[in-house]
Amino acid sequence: MKEYRTNIMLCTGTECVNKGALEIKKALEEEVKKRGLEDEVVVIPTSCDGFCNAGPIMIVQPDGIFYQQVKVEHIPHLVEEHFLKGRPVKSLIYVPQKEAQPIARMKDIAFFREQRLITLRNRGLIDPEKIDEYIGRDGYKALVKVLTSMTPQEVIEEIKASGLRGRGGAGFPTGKKWEFCRAAKGEPKYMICNADEGDPGAFMDRSIIETDPHSILEGMVIGAYAIGASLGYVFIRIEYPLAIKRMEHAIEQAKNYGLLGENILGSDFSFEVKIFRGAGAFVCGEETALMASIEGRNPEPGQRPPFPAQSGLWDKPTNINNVETLANVAAIINRGAKWFAEIGTETSKGTKVFSLVGKVNNTGLVEVPMGITLRQMIYEIGGGIQNNKRFKAVQIGGPSGGCIPENLLDMPIDYEELIKVGAIMGSGGMIVMDENTCMVDITKYFLTFLNGESCGRCTSCRDGIDAMLEVVTRICEGKAIEEDIEFLEELAPVVKDASLCGLGQSAPNPLLSTLHHFRDEYLTHIKEKRCPAGVCKELIRYSINSEKCKACLLCVKACPSSAIFGEKKQPQTINIDKCIKCGVCREICKFDAVIII
Amino acid sequence: MITLTIDNKKVVVEDGATILAACEMAGSKVPTLCHEKKLLSFGACRICLVEVEGTRTKFTPSCTTPATDGMVVKTMTEALIKARRTILELLLISHPLDCPVCDKAGECSLQDLVYEYGVSGNRFKGIKFTLPVDHISPLIERDLNRCILCGKCVRICDELQGVSEISFVNRGMRTKIGTDFDRPLDCEFCGQCISVCPVGALTSKLFKYKARLWELENIPTICPYCSNGCTLILGIKDNQIKTITSHDDIGINEGNLCAKGRFGYEFVANPLRLKKPLVKRDGKFEEVDWDEALGLVVTKFNEIKTDSGANSIGALGSARLTNEEIYLFQHLIRQGLGTNNIDHGGGYSYQGLIGLKESLDYPASTNSIHEIRETKAILLLRADLNETHPNIKIEVNLAINRHQARLIVADNKRIKLSANVASNLIYKPGTELTLINGLINLLIKNDLINKDFIKEKTTGFDKLLSCVKKYTPEYVEGICEVNPQDLELAARVYAEAEKACIIVTCGMGLCGNNRDIALAASNLALLTGNIGKESSGVYILPEKNNSQGALDMGAVPGFLPGYMPVDKPGYSAFQMLEAGKLKGMFIVGENPVMTYPLPDVQKALESLEFLVVQDMFMTPTAELADVILPVGSFAEKEGTYANLGKRVQKLKKALLCHGETKSDLEIFIDLCQRMGCEITTDNNPLTSFIKEESNPLTSFIKGEFAGEDKPWKNNNWKGKFIPVESDEIKTDRDELLLVSTGSHLYSGSLSAWSPHLLEVKGEACVEVNYKDAKKIGLDAGDPVKISSKNASIKLKARLSDNIPEGVAVVETHPLLNVMVLFGQKMMPIKGKIGKE
């Protein structure tokens, strides 16, 4: 490979591409050429850096200068200043909230500083479409080690010793899962990588595949060797075209290098991988539904036992692992179970990728060691709450996760700890909510989502979620009575304990956790018919603070139902009967005169 | 074996048994809604939850979880009762509480459980009950607002019926059971979905507003239609059949019924039924009393006997009569009138069984019905089971779906079951024997035959060998138009299976040489040793409810009851109907004018001096009679039928006599007395004469009377290879090859009098391929004239891809004799079709 003085690592993850990264690449290359720098400076497209709200992002190596929100029109100036004159462009460098000074170097930015990259170890460092770059960073070294010097049982022992647990939601110990599958009778055995990622807003798995598809393939081959599988499927949702493309390409390359297919690396071990494009609802990611999909049946969850390890795809022993789970495997083999087991907490080892979103300043994909506290996540990596608002709760675990209040912010993130407080690790969604969020309303939101996603097969899930939603809606509308809380408390556990698959079993989490941590807010809705956060439409009124109103009449013009009236040059008034509570007036008012009461 | 503890009681169950089965065994009642013994478990309703000690989850669904050793299960804890209540409450949210007008009330699982668990009004409002009720589909009414989404209907339609007419549509709360695009049902109308629906979402239209379930007296009896011998449960009120249901634990059918069995009972109460004996005077029928009618019958027959000899009298019986009736009838004809001129079914519908008798010395299917489901390969040889034997189709579906059996369909068209085949052999009509000889040739060539078996168990192999020599795949392709690869595959699938069955259907509406086809099937089975063991054998499926019994009881010219040969065989049915041969005839329960393939039946009957017809209806045959004796239906009498597995089953009298009708048996007893040939028994002729030691029947059916299958389990048998071949039928370019086919929804004699069934079926048609239709210039629904050298008839055209080019399939018709096209030989015949 040719060496360059300067490498521009340009993020071409889905977010950055959406924001114009490909045009920037073109502009950069043209500009570099124009200035005759083409032998010194090279543009390397990388995959997602995770700091998505700062995109498009580029990192100039080797000095590690971090540019954000780059636009095509910045390019000529940037090339001239930085690459020709050696002066980083301050205006494009990241400035954290509440701070005046830009932070030029990636490693100094809090968002990156607290992260620990194992599954995303090659993020921003390699071109995901080049197998050589992966190999250059110790790629497939673990596979060589496994095939030349380890028995399948030793691989399983190593993974067991590492304490790796499934990252797809349930947190089942991966080594143990492999061991079950290895012990099961039946031929052939299958190895499936679950890249369905149906949680709304989640994109960790997509990002890992786009960043480093070979790390997943390597994990799959090692896993397949351990369990004795001869055929593998990567189940990727059809909405992820780039991930599919990268994975296809990776499989092709790996085959050409003898890392997949017959007699891998000259051993007796053969393993093939196919891609299955999944198209379907959230519940398709559930393992039995996923297998049904591959078999061409209705993607509906099925009863376990038998577990996939005994009788899975086409009734053969099958192992299903999540993308992130598999991405850990090669690192564990390379660096040893002990190294991995030292990261994290007693029961949760290694790192976890979260998608940090909501009302924090820095949002994006982060990989952190297990055991990090929520406070670190939100205030250091996330850079605190936007607009200096007050933190209210953080929702963890995807749509059927739970909401955790402020007094628990110092708890370490770990499978068991999360369950204790009514949340779950899930696939790693983390939504930060501020004081303007109504916890009853947010519960309604998640229940609405789940209600639409229940496959409708079992009574407790299908009718149970709907009933919970009905009652919660009643509360939001101020039509509930106190006994409704009792109903919910009776109903929710039945939905949890009686439902067939994980969707139904976890669906009451948002309700139960908010009911537990924010009970007062429910009671205020019911008894006082009031929404403290000012969100539930039926329970709020808009009003104009006559002291603040400057009679600019912007709101009068904006109101879609002509509900605002008043004399010229006098404070205005809202006609409650006409007001449809759309909130436009409040948004448009420059003087914060519109208030919610 | 697995030992576990349920509610402090130890039980031992088989490996693989569910917790639910174990609970049942322990006598602990666990409620269920979506569980159905005969379907795969589904785990949807969640009402069957139990608590299992030491599990991760609080509750465990008992219907889907296998029992394991040492499990400790509780079925009635506080928590379980609460959870079940909640689940019931959830089901009630979207359930219209319209029990007072629901036909299921009284037998509704939901109603029962709600009552048992004391669930009162519910605390959720719900939206709901907005789905339109399907009043349009025939026979079945669907009110999906009452549906609890247990999925049983979907599963039975798929797993057993293989139809998949209905499925779950939408997700979550919007989930419902639907058809594609919400169209009305267009399926087999078996009503199996109704039978499993735990609530009133699917109900029988025939039952609507007829009665409340608890008012009915439920009387199990045997179905009068096909030879499967299903048990029907007649729901009787006010001396009328209000509905027919079934029960999983009663009868061979395990609760499964087809459209005819379930909905085909209307003929019983049809106002057109004959109520009084009729005598024709001056060309007009007059009602007379029984004494006069029977007196006349005896006088007239005696006169003819004296004047022209007993041999100038003939009799046709029916495979719909009971064993006892047939026995007495042949006794009356043989002993009373003194002739062997007795036959039924045109003399050919039972020839398949005769074929087996020649080859195996056993004139019945070699195995019992339920063995089919455990076999590994099935050859359907001219067996369109959906049309002829729907409940045998269930066995085939079970074999395929649960036991990975592979299916070979050999037929002259594509049939419904062709959808799941390993090999599909569509042969040119009439070339069955060539096809089977081709298979035999291949098996011999590829050394797929069982030499030890042939040596030990068969005779005549050499003859077979020389016969099939010329039937190379290429030769067979030339005649049958079946390609050699398909043939090769079929040969392998059949011969390599550890257990395999051949299924052939026989009956009035099917053309082909039934005896020879049965022999060919038997040859194939003997060659591979796929016979004489569990789930391996040859099934000859006769058509009617007592086809087996009619033969067993000797309603044939050549055998006495129990297959004792007669000294001098009488005339066969066809011979009797040659004009001028006979002077008097006694026709019981058959309608040769409409169903026999002879063009001149009417003329022959008209030329008789004296004709007696015994029937329920004024059929075209009855119109020609001098005396008509009106009889009771199956629901109005007792007796036994033998099904195709030789299970002899009792009928139960459920209704009082219709008008002044008598049962066939009563009539025969009376006539025997009048003719001086009564059987001296105690007062119950039904059982006593069958049990009598001296009776030739006794040794034949001994032990079968218990209502158990008596499959062929005889170690000392030897099979005989009897090679069979047929002539090729050549058609000219503008000719088509005509074949007949039975149609499930009406065979005619009973179903034609059941209006709701006819509504479903619509008009009978001739089916041709689109390409042929184009050549002839036909559109779907066009009236056409079909002619063969024997006759021409008019039907409507239906176009279909399932029919090969050059072939026209003529459906049997309740009001028109289509069989006349085929003539005595009953072989496919060349003919022409033209637009009318």
Ligand SMILES: Cc1cc2nc3c(=O)[nH]c(=O)nc-3n(C[C@H](O)[C@H](O)[C@H](O)COP(=O)(O)O)c2cc1C
């Ligand atoms: C409703 C539902 C949706 C799920 N979706 C996903 C998904 O999108 N991706 C995933 O990896 N696992 C998903 N799972 C979890 C899988 O069933 C399974 O546990 C996981 O793929 C196992 O891999 P792991 O052991 O590596 O975590 C889902 C589970 C449920 C109940």
Ligand code: SF4
């Ligand atoms: S729990 Fe919900 S999603 Fe899962 S099977 Fe039941 S209805 Fe379907």
Ligand code: SF4
């Ligand atoms: S009547 Fe029979 S074929 Fe029709 S939907 Fe019901 S089960 Fe299926």
Ligand code: SF4
């Ligand atoms: S219609 Fe009846 S059988 Fe079918 S799903 Fe609904 S309740 Fe069950």
Ligand code: FES
């Ligand atoms: S009977 Fe077990 S879930 Fe329905």
